[in-house]
Amino acid sequence: MSAQPTGPIGAPERQRDAERTRAEILDIATAEFADRGYAGARVDEIAARTRTTKRMIYYYFGSKEGLYVAVLERAYQGIRGLEQQLDVDHLDPARAMRALAELTFDHHESHPAFIRLVSIENIHHAEHLRTSPILPGLAAPAVDVLGGILARGRRAGLFREDVDALDVHMVISAFCIFRTANRHTFQAIFDRDLLDPDRRDHYRRMLGDLVLEYLTAHVGRA
Amino acid sequence: MSAQPTGPIGAPERQRDAERTRAEILDIATAEFADRGYAGARVDEIAARTRTTKRMIYYYFGSKEGLYVAVLERAYQGIRGLEQQLDVDHLDPARAMRALAELTFDHHESHPAFIRLVSIENIHHAEHLRTSPILPGLAAPAVDVLGGILARGRRAGLFREDVDALDVHMVISAFCIFRTANRHTFQAIFDRDLLDPDRRDHYRRMLGDLVLEYLTAHVGRA
Amino acid sequence: MSAQPTGPIGAPERQRDAERTRAEILDIATAEFADRGYAGARVDEIAARTRTTKRMIYYYFGSKEGLYVAVLERAYQGIRGLEQQLDVDHLDPARAMRALAELTFDHHESHPAFIRLVSIENIHHAEHLRTSPILPGLAAPAVDVLGGILARGRRAGLFREDVDALDVHMVISAFCIFRTANRHTFQAIFDRDLLDPDRRDHYRRMLGDLVLEYLTAHVGRA
Amino acid sequence: MSAQPTGPIGAPERQRDAERTRAEILDIATAEFADRGYAGARVDEIAARTRTTKRMIYYYFGSKEGLYVAVLERAYQGIRGLEQQLDVDHLDPARAMRALAELTFDHHESHPAFIRLVSIENIHHAEHLRTSPILPGLAAPAVDVLGGILARGRRAGLFREDVDALDVHMVISAFCIFRTANRHTFQAIFDRDLLDPDRRDHYRRMLGDLVLEYLTAHVGRA
DNA sequence: CATGAATGAGTTTTCATTCAT
DNA sequence: AATGAATGAAAACTCATTCAT
Numbered sequence: 019m020s021a022q023p024t025g026p027i028g029a030p031e032r033q034r035d036a037e038r039t040r041a042e043i044l045d046i047a048t049a050e051f052a053d054r055g056y057a058g059a060r061v062d063e064i065a066a067r068t069r070t071t072k073r074m075i076y077y078y079f080g081s082k083e084g085l086y087v088a089v090l091e092r093a094y095q096g097i098r099g100l101e102q103q104l105d106v107d108h109l110d111p112a113r114a115m116r117a118l119a120e121l122t123f124d125h126h127e128s129h130p131a132f133i134r135l136v137s138i139e140n141i142h143h144a145e146h147l148r149t150s151p152i153l154p155g156l157a158a159p160a161v162d163v164l165g166g167i168l169a170r171g172r173r174a175g176l177f178r179e180d181v182d183a184l185d186v187h188m189v190i191s192a193f194c195i196f197r198t199a200n201r202h203t204f205q206a207i208f209d210r211d212l213l214d215p216d217r218r219d220h221y222r223r224m225l226g227d228l229v230l231e232y233l234t235a236h237v238g239r240a
Numbered sequence: 241m242s243a244q245p246t247g248p249i250g251a252p253e254r255q256r257d258a259e260r261t262r263a264e265i266l267d268i269a270t271a272e273f274a275d276r277g278y279a280g281a282r283v284d285e286i287a288a289r290t291r292t293t294k295r296m297i298y299y300y301f302g303s304k305e306g307l308y309v310a311v312l313e314r315a316y317q318g319i320r321g322l323e324q325q326l327d328v329d330h331l332d333p334a335r336a337m338r339a340l341a342e343l344t345f346d347h348h349e350s351h352p353a354f355i356r357l358v359s360i361e362n363i364h365h366a367e368h369l370r371t372s373p374i375l376p377g378l379a380a381p382a383v384d385v386l387g388g389i390l391a392r393g394r395r396a397g398l399f400r401e402d403v404d405a406l407d408v409h410m411v412i413s414a415f416c417i418f419r420t421a422n423r424h425t426f427q428a429i430f431d432r433d434l435l436d437p438d439r440r441d442h443y444r445r446m447l448g449d450l451v452l453e454y455l456t457a458h459v460g461r462a
Numbered sequence: 463m464s465a466q467p468t469g470p471i472g473a474p475e476r477q478r479d480a481e482r483t484r485a486e487i488l489d490i491a492t493a494e495f496a497d498r499g500y501a502g503a504r505v506d507e508i509a510a511r512t513r514t515t516k517r518m519i520y521y522y523f524g525s526k527e528g529l530y531v532a533v534l535e536r537a538y539q540g541i542r543g544l545e546q547q548l549d550v551d552h553l554d555p556a557r558a559m560r561a562l563a564e565l566t567f568d569h570h571e572s573h574p575a576f577i578r579l580v581s582i583e584n585i586h587h588a589e590h591l592r593t594s595p596i597l598p599g600l601a602a603p604a605v606d607v608l609g610g611i612l613a614r615g616r617r618a619g620l621f622r623e624d625v626d627a628l629d630v631h632m633v634i635s636a637f638c639i640f641r642t643a644n645r646h647t648f649q650a651i652f653d654r655d656l657l658d659p660d661r662r663d664h665y666r667r668m669l670g671d672l673v674l675e676y677l678t679a680h681v682g683r684a
Numbered sequence: 685m686s687a688q689p690t691g692p693i694g695a696p697e698r699q700r701d702a703e704r705t706r707a708e709i710l711d712i713a714t715a716e717f718a719d720r721g722y723a724g725a726r727v728d729e730i731a732a733r734t735r736t737t738k739r740m741i742y743y744y745f746g747s748k749e750g751l752y753v754a755v756l757e758r759a760y761q762g763i764r765g766l767e768q769q770l771d772v773d774h775l776d777p778a779r780a781m782r783a784l785a786e787l788t789f790d791h792h793e794s795h796p797a798f799i800r801l802v803s804i805e806n807i808h809h810a811e812h813l814r815t816s817p818i819l820p821g822l823a824a825p826a827v828d829v830l831g832g833i834l835a836r837g838r839r840a841g842l843f844r845e846d847v848d849a850l851d852v853h854m855v856i857s858a859f860c861i862f863r864t865a866n867r868h869t870f871q872a873i874f875d876r877d878l879l880d881p882d883r884r885d886h887y888r889r890m891l892g893d894l895v896l897e898y899l900t901a902h903v904g905r906a
Numbered sequence: 907c908a909t910g911a912a913t914g915a916g917t918t919t920t921c922a923t924t925c926a927t
Numbered sequence: 928a929a930t931g932a933a934t935g936a937a938a939a940c941t942c943a944t945t946c947a948t
Contacts, residue, residue: 498723498807499721499722499723499724499804499807499808500721500724501720501721501722501723501724502721502722502723502807578807580866580869581803581806581807581865581866582721582807583868583869584803584865584866584867584868584869585720585721585724585800585803585804585807586721586724586868587868588868588869588871588872591868591869591872591873592868592872597872597873600873601873601874601875604873604874605874624886625890628874628876629890631874632862632863632870632878633859633890633894635862635866636858636859636861636862636866637855637858637859639858639862639866640854640857640858640861640862641854643803643806643865644802644803644806644857644858644861645806646805646806646809646810646813646814647802647805647806647810647813648854649810650810650813650814650819651813651819651822651823651826652823652826652827652850652853653823654850656854668847668851668855671898671901672855672894672898675897675898675901676893676894676897676898679893679897679901
């Protein structure tokens with residue numbers, strides 16, 4: 019699934035082609051849906067940008083909606099388990115929290131299409147995600163690590179007690195997602211590009227400070 | 241919401257009807273575009289929910305896009321000058337900043353359609369906002385008051401120096417907008433409704449704390 | 463009707479205004495129909511370019527078709543009796559014929575809208591002209607003078623006998639009308655502007671030569 | 685009319701069907717546009733008279749305008765190279781010129797739709813022809829043969845020197861086109877059908893005489 | 907698996923005309 | 928005589944989807 023095996027000689031070539039075709043369609047479709055929204059994307063356009071034909075899209079995905087759902091699911095799969103890549107057990111809670119925030123920051127920055135798809139899915143009231151089989155697997159990875167750090171910090175008397183892991187996750191997500199999701203109106207109104215590489219480090223540190231100052235505020239000082 | 245009568249008293253009835261027709265179309269269209277996105281909204285549907293006909297939409301707005309732009313502009317007009325409603329000069333910088341954050345929080349909470357329209361406009365790369373005549377008037381109101389408070393706080397040695405007004409505005413906006421814009425995917429994944437009235441005060445205070453702890457962190461303590 | 467009387471003081475001003483309004487509408491409508499054809503012209507556009515409103519067009523002309531017919535009739539009235547302006551009785555047949563051809567040439571050159579309206583009316587199979595009350599008065603003026611000259615020339619043994627007045631009229635019309643009616647495709651294909659003022663005299667003489675050489679060919683030489 | 689089979693024998697049936705569908709649409713559309721003008725023609729009507737649907741028109745031609753342009757281009761292609769069909773080198777200049785005039789006469793008589801389309805295109809200021817890729821190929825065929833005959837005639841001292849090939853082409857075109865383009869107004873006013881078969885030979889000879897008498901007038905007599 | 911052609915149902919847009927005042 | 932608002936019918940155009948080969 020992760021390493022791309024060249025496979026034993028004589029392996030079903032056709033199947034591999036099929037997989038490649040599917041993947042190509044998904045790539046193009048991801049770009050199109052992310053760029054134009056669900057209703058705005060065109061099956062014709064997706065097909066035209068693929069090396070295959072429209073018929074193949076229906077062969078593999080059944081419908082435009084089916085294709086969209088596949089795109090959405092693959093995009094969510096991409097961030098699933100993101101936090102597991104992070105080994106923070108050896109770090110103190112504050113450092114661990116900052117590392118997690120920065121990891122999220124970095125990941126979101128490098129996956130703008132995912133963020134736009136999330137915006138689009140919200141426009142559609144998450145109706146596709148809500149019925150997706152991948153849904154149950156999404157919550158835990160996102161907050162488990164965070165919850166662990168938070169618990170450790172509290173036990174150490176470092177973090178405030180009046181927020182839970184979901185609240186912290188929300189703050190981190192809001193900050194990271196806003197930069198991409200609202201980039202264009204922000205730029206139009208304020209003439210500032212939130213994704214300007216020159217400002218990247220500033221925002222990255224800002225996020226860490228924001229979360230940590232908040233979590234550690236007044237704690238242990240009283 | 242507050243029916244501000246247009247034109248001088250005694251103005252021709254017809255004109256008042258026209259204004260009413262226009263406004264009614266805009267109301268319905270706002271709901272439709274906010275609910276389904278630009279491409280997903282249907283002119284037919286908007287017309288059907290109005291007391292007038294589809295023809296009138298074209299009479300007043302020229303095209304679906306013209307209608308959308310009118311909706312978007314009116315929505316932005318609604319928040320323009322929001323901050324001016326706030327008299328914070330008599331408050332110390334910290335209280336003033338919290339008041340501003342809470343005002344923004346309250347306003348965004350009560351204008352979900354606006355937030356969804358902003359998301360939608362970002363999906364379209366802000367192409368309509370970018371060329372709108374109202375654009376130039378949007379930046380100042382949003383950051384002038386905030387900038388003033390920030391400056392006062394710094395002069396008093398209370399606020400950190402490494403962020404500007406736009407950065408703070410971004411944090412507040414990100415927090416407030418996320419609750420509405422990403423409500424559905426968040427709810428689907430984590431089974432938590434960010435707009436649950438029972439959690440409203442918690443998030444309101446959380447935003448104030450977040451901003452203030454960040455701004456005042458370490459300052460004057462060194 | 464011809465001289466514009468300032469009218470007795472106290473004369474019905476309203477009626478004069480009405481006449482002026484009618485005339486203004488006809489002027490604009492002539493330009494629009496000539497420029498875009500019957501189906502291509504827009505009642506809205508005509509009204510917009512007038513100082514009056516669309517309602518007036520319907521008040522005066524009943525319908526788009528009524529307006530078009532009025533435009534067409536007025537245009538034809540403009541050339542009616544053209545030939546009567548010409549006193550050719552004192553000229554010998556050849557000179558008289560050339561004078562008539564040149565008069566036609568000059569008139570057509572200065573009335574491009576009329577020619578375009580004729581083209582447009584032909585596109586519509588002359589259905590409006592065919593039922594117009596002005597139709598009966600159009601034939602005689604156009605060929606009576608020409609017929610007289612032709613008869614004189616024949617009696618004098620100068621002109622050939624195998625053509626009648628309508629044939630000659632057709633040749634003159636074809637030449638004059640072509641310059642305006644087919645100006646644009648001719649220019650596009652051959653890069654020659656048939657209405658270039660520098661070529662005007664050339665074509666004028668050419669028409670006279672064409673008609674006269676044809677009419678006098680071989681006659682009396684046998 | 686002469687069904688020139690497209691593509692090599694054995695070409696996929698589907699493609700041949702496509703070509704047939706395209707051609708059928710073009711045939712009907714030619715009739716409709718020529719009959720009602722660009723704005724007056726109805727895509728629905730064209731589709732209804734076809735064995736396919738309106739959707740196919742857009743599939744093949746993209747828009748009403750695209751269809752019109754295709755019709756116009758095909759019509760012009762039809763006369764392209766007309767003159768090449770004529771071998772006039774063995775004829776003396778006078779006979780050659782008459783043969784060319786008569787060929788043009790015959791061709792225009794048998795292509796009334798083309799002439800009406802030219803009128804229509806002129807109503808539109810040749811805007812479509814002007815940007816057509818076929819434009820560059822239209823000039824030469826129309827005047828090259830004519831220019832050659834004219835030059836031969838001059839060298840032989842038979843033709844006048846004060847006109848060029850384009851002038852002669854204009855006279856021939858004006859005569860031939862007028863009969864069809866202005867047929868209806870002419871008939872309405874003068875009650876003479878310029879396309880009456882009984883008058884065909886008369887006009888055909890008349891055109892030849894007209895051109896030749898003009899070209900040979902006075903030459904060599906001085 | 908692959909492909910161009912085809913399609914039906916919708917969606918936006920237009921336009922001549924009329925109404926209320 | 929004049930005006931802006933309103934309208935219904937029709938016109939152009941689009942799109943996801945399926946068919947024939």
